[in-house]
Amino acid sequence: MQIKILVIVCATLFFTGCATKKPMYDYDEYSETFYAMKRETSAETQTEWQNTLETIIVKSEDRNIRVPPGVYANLGYLHLKANDESKAISYFELEKSIYPEAIHFMDRLINRVKTQP
Numbered sequence: 001m002q003i004k005i006l007v008i009v010c011a012t013l014f015f016t017g018c019a020t021k022k023p024m025y026d027y028d029e030y031s032e033t034f035y036a037m038k039r040e041t042s043a044e045t046q047t048e049w050q051n052t053l054e055t056i057i058v059k060s061e062d063r064n065i066r067v068p069p070g071v072y073a074n075l076g077y078l079h080l081k082a083n084d085e086s087k088a089i090s091y092f093e094l095e096k097s098i099y100p101e102a103i104h105f106m107d108r109l110i111n112r113v114k115t116q117p
Contacts, residue, residue: 025068028056
């Protein structure tokens, strides 16, 4: 009887220990495309990085996981560079809504965007 209980407990521990957890984030091709853009800054590499950021957002929503930290902020920065202040601010707002620790930094960026001519 004790051996049966021991086998059941061991089996339970084994199978629960092998369970996979849902990932917290998925950065997809973030590092590769960011590095390519920094190594050779061009409209093409910047567009590729922007596409990667947008893909990360879509995949995160599809998989029902959080968008990784900084993705909305970086996408907002790219829109700011393209002189699309309203989109930039909306992405900065999204970043601070998901990551409260970024509120002060995002608020400073938003204020800078709003006050610059």
